[in-house]
Amino acid sequence: MAGRLFASRLRPVIQIQRCGLLTVDRIGNREVVGYGYNGEPAYLDRIDFPCPAIRWKENTSDVMALREKEKGDWKKLSTEEKKALYRASFRQTFSEMEAPTGEWKGIIGLSCIIISTGVWLFLYFKVFAYPELPESFSLERRLAQLDRMKKLDMNPIDGPFARK
Structure with a gap:
């Protein structure tokens, strides 16, 4: 105290x-x-x-x-x-x-530079770094896989909303 x-x-x-x-x-x-x-x-x-x-x-x-x-x-x-x-x-x-300072112009410019760098990096990795997609990703292969799943009755949907 x-x-x-x-x-x-x-x-x-x-x-x-x-x-x-x-x-x-x-x-x-x-x-x-x-x-x-x-x-x-x-x-x-x-x-x-x-x-x-x-x-x-x-x-x-x-x-x-x-x-x-x-x-x-x-x-x-x-x-x-x-x-x-x-x-x-x-x-x-x-x-x-x-009074406005114009600081927003630099912020927008820097943001555009960062976004464009990201897009260019994505394109680089898509073209040069990642391997080709497997054949099973083509449209006709996926449709064939869906047809086979229907024929074998895999994962059937049961219940009041099931369509047969």
Whole structure:
């Protein structure tokens, strides 16, 4: 009981130290703005979780000047400045995230290659590897075998649905 209580009180400190020490080299000069998808400072473009933990671009003098300007009246910002602010925080818009990538073309192509390889292997084995079928597989031999089975009354069908 005391171990759990002690561990639960230390967990936030350990997480802050781990995130602060291990990821400073990864995130660089970017600003941490939230909790993120899984609590680590990482950037992810996700439709189901639209708030990443850090900003997309590092803080440069241009971006910092725009951030100071955004603290004032937004009507004074031009459209290009608003777009630059958005692109400093996010890599893609929602429409860019939902846009088709064309990945299905490669999947269909690879599937066609695999299927055609299978067909060519089947034809190769059918022609070169498998032996000829025995004579008993010809149509006239099978009909003769059926006629002989009827004459010898092999495996007769008995019961109410038997035809004679």
